[in-house]
Amino acid sequence: MPNEPVPARCIDLVKTYRTPTGAVHALRGVTLEFEAGALTAVVGPSGSGKSSLLRVLTGIDRATSGDVWVGPKNVARASARGLRRLRRDTVGYVFQRPSDNFLPNLTIAEHLRLAAGSNGTADLEILDRLGIGHRAEHLPDELSGGEQQRAAFAQAVVAGSAVVVADEPTAELDSESSKLVMDGVRTLVNSGVTFVVATHDGAVRRLADEVVELDHGRLKGAHRTPTDGRHVSGGRIGRLPVDASDAAVSVHDLTKVFHHHGGDVVHALESVTFDARPGELVGLVGRSGSGKTTLLNVIAGWERPTSGEVRWRDGVDAAEPPWSAVAVVPQKLGLMEELTVEENVAYPARLAGRSEERSDHIEELIGQIGIFDLRSRYPREASVGEQQRTAIARALAVPTSVLLADEPTAHQDAVSAERVFAALRRAADAGTAVAVATHNREVIKYLDRVMTMKDGRLEENPRT
């Protein structure tokens, strides 16, 4: 544990990345303070500069100009060796993906010993305080994501880091795991650790002592009082009356069984019956591994059902439905790396020979979904959230009967999430049946109908 809580602050911080397609201005003169011994949430749309701010704060990246103070040390002026010392002794960094915080061949206890330094001793009681004491002798891949993330925080604290920086630590966790992680964070903050967390997660924002909001690389605001995350009004979302008998696609008594090596049998889907109707935004809500993605894959024709059937309106071939029948936004976004953001969005129209016809729509779409500024960049030059919005825009570029979106807001802040659902709503209004798989219950409010998935079974959510 740190002896004294350490504050951090940035003064006129600028970070610019040079890319083949030009300069990307990630931070444009940000000045702010992170209170010592407090939890600060850094929020903002994807691409707003949150990750850049955290990387500069930890000395992983270097500021283009401006100053960054961690305690008495100006990180921006530190040598490479000084930055290493800073990362080793003062600032701990927790990666977004829980498993990224571990070396695969060391147990959790060994990680803590390593973090304590070669001559130090590891106080493993912190694991108890974080509720994972029984996992000390386990290898990382034997822990759940939430446990891994708590163990990662434990490492940072055992290392004596007075400041712990975490980039979206709950982005890949379901709500229950998230809660456990944030409980652990609160425990550490209470013991004097300064926490800076970039997040899109409303629950994390509510837990924070202070919220710092970035937009387009600039400080938009800082609040002592947590907000509920609703900054942008999406206006009224129109809903068309939906006729259940006129489903664009429906699945009946669908079962999908996977046989793994070693004889394991996984029942990914069990007797699932589901339909997506034109004009409707239907949600498949459930934890990771509940079968949501498998169901979307079966509908998209990428998996064959073990039993049951998929029925398409208008005689579409269920084994290989064309893009005009079903546009898909998979979790692995599948953007063409060789095409710019704009070219990616326009790609389906191009292949359909409708580039000119759809050009105005595509331009409008790019603006609506918030990727206009980066239309000339390659996907790798955009944040994950921006890439995800690009994939959604691509799915909306030409009209389709059905649109399947797998976790479309996993990397979106509240504003961007609302933009995404506004765009999906417009597609639904135009007659597309939109099915969204998500573990984020905060987006339920955008959905016309919610189906809950658990252990491969689907049930209608009584709230809808």
Added chain:
Amino acid sequence: MVKGRRRAGSPLWAKAPFALVQYPGLLAAVVVGALLLSLVAAAFPLFLSRSESELLRAEIANPTVGRFGAGLFYSVTNVGFGEPVREGDDRLLTEALDEAFGRIAARGPHLGSPIRFVSGATAQVTLPDGTSPESGRVEGTIFSGTEAEDQVRVVSGGAEDGALVPDLIADALEVEPGDTIRLDGKLDLRVAGTYEALYSQPRSGYWSPWSEQIYPQCFDCPAPPQYILVGPEEAISLSRALREGDQQDVDHGWVAPVTGMPLDADEAREVRAYTERVTARAAERGTRLGRLFQCCGQTFGGSFFFGRRDVEFRSGMPSVLRSVERRAAAVEGPLRLLLIAGLGVAGAVVAAAAAFAVAGRRTEAALLHARGWGPVRFAARSAVESAIPIALGAAVGLAAAWVLIAWLGPPAPAAAAAQAASVTAAAAAAAASLAILGVVTAVSFIRAFEVHALKRRLAWVPWELLVIAGALWVLSRLRAGGAVIEDPALDISRPSSLLLAFPVLLVAGFAILGARLLVAMLRRAGSGLGRSSPAPYLAVHRLTGLPGLTVLLMGASALCLGVFVNGQTMVGSLRATVDAKAGVFVGADVQVSIDYAAPEQERFPLPITRATRLKYAGELLPSGTPFDILGVDAATIADAAYWDDSFADRSLEDLAAGLASDSGPLPAVLVQGGGEPTAIRTAQAEIPIEVVGRADAFPGVSSDDPVVVVDAHSLEERVDVQGNPFHSPNARTEYWIAGDPQEALAAVADLEAYPLGTLTLEEVKDVPFIKAAIETFSMLNVLGLGAALLVVGVLVVYLQARQRARAVSNILSLRMGMRVAQARLALALELGAILISSFVIGASLGLVAGRLVAPLLDPLQTIPPAPLFDAPLGVLVWTAIGLVVVAAVGAWLVQRRASAVDLGEVLRVAE
């Protein structure tokens, strides 16, 4: 519950030595890299040593050398039958010498028990009644040598109770075993057996020290007196009897053959060093050995007799080793190139493993970076992780080197020093692997994670310009005479390694620059592909979307293909040049020297022509320039003489046709000469000439002076015998014969003229420098081809990996309406564009490099023509076709593998 504190210590370091077990791919890469490095490094000294030993074996196996010729030889002439060592030492000199030489041989490394020989008197041989053979006088030399009877082919009888007589004598006298012959009419000798006379047998090692006494010294010389083999005592007593008196003499000698065959080169060097030491000591009068073996100088005198004593202490080993080392030098150049290439490839594998250690374990590296690790610590960890695999790989590489060289290398043994060197090299390879791994890991870590101002600055350095500058510097060195390195120790010339560095640097620099420009042009062109079909649209965007990678792939492909084309060009040019020069020098395939006065050849089974050449024949008028003259037979030269179209802008037939003329100025072809000569002035006459043709080279021209080629008959028509320069004693007359050399040499016996000597094209081309240069560039050629194939393979594998990594976008594309054929075409266009562009860039640069360097490699400078340039057009066309096929097949393979991806599984994993 966790119990309090745990002991200190870093589990990361403790587990590091076996950490790679969890990464089989990386582990394999490290082991294979170290194995390759060790294999190449360890194999080099072994192979070189075995090559030397094999060359040594071949040299010693040469019948003119043999084990006896390569060993230690001592002979002394005119030793008196009862001659003591010296005053005060009454031992017989021959016995003292026998004892001393035996001691020297016993102490010497790899020297066997000496044989002793006595070469006695030469006597006329007749029947006991004094009858000589009808064929004329026949002579024999009394000879005794240890086990000499075992070294001849006995025809009848044996060596017991009498002499072994050569069949040359026995047949002439018609004697058989049991008969008696008489020597010099006064001494009878029983014939115990007969043997096939040595002069008519193939040379063999045992007799090699006496070749000059056994074999005829010229083409039509009679056979020297052959040996009558007797025992040593008998040889002395016979010689004493023939020479009448104790004061007369015989020649004595000892030969210690080399033993322990096959010798390796180091053992041979030990023999050389020992024999040189002994010979030097024996040549010093101040030493006891010198006094004994030199026998007080090379002359000795008495009151009434003044004679000459020849002493010879020698070993053939120095010349054997010199020949071995000269030939090994020709092998060493390409072998060293192979070593460098092999080390480069192996080093690249180790470096790739190191880069993979960062890229493939990026998450770990990022974590450690975030925990405050620096490049040195990270590299140290990688080194600790890799130490055991590297040691293992190096040990296996060493073992593999020994097995492979023993299996595939020359069969002769490797020297002990080479074996030790190979072990040292393997250890050094292991250390180098660790060093490479550490350095590349550190650099990769810095590149991936560290923020250095220097890194940003270095990223903008146009490295290719530095490489081009390096190429130009190397070219300037080559032009300043650095193309050939003289080795005064071996008296040979070697091609400089700068000759290899230049094409590599030139092609690498300009290839990267060209690739960069091409990608920039493609990027511009890509913006104009708005309405094009998906295949070119995608191909162009893929090429320009990751410009750095495209430039790297194009640059690497262009470099390999360029080196390949350059190697082909250089080998082709060198061969063409050497062929042309050898053809010019010899005149045709075989040259036979004859006398100018020899009769004309009326008929011959092969095309033949006659020519006479005279250097420094006189002056050209009016300029006064010295010239050589070549007289040819205008009627036959075009059929038989070597000709290359680059020699002149007219054919040889045309030129020859203009030479024959009975009147007027003498028609002449002027070779290598400028101006407008109107006459030639020789020592005897001034002859008006008319230049009817010019050439840069001409058969029979062997200097860089102007040469006047005339028809010999036409010249004879215009001058008398005294005025004919071809009657000069310095003139050389030859027949030039076209056709298979063996056939031509066999047909020489049909010549009406007496052949004074023969020369073939291959004999002229058998120059170590030429062999070394051709072998070196051939090796470069092979390496370039191998590297090009490797790059093509890597490209295809890369595209496959990329397409698999992009499985989601590929399958989405197909859903969006792209056809499989279009996807395949896009890949083919991408791969084809990289390969064909690389080929065009690389081949052009390879040709340019060859054009610049080929003129600097003049293997036989005094013989025209100047170095020729031979562009390998066939290779270029076939390579281009091959690359198009590779692009099509590669695209098909890549698309097939990409289509086999189970997208459902990929997406489930993402979930």
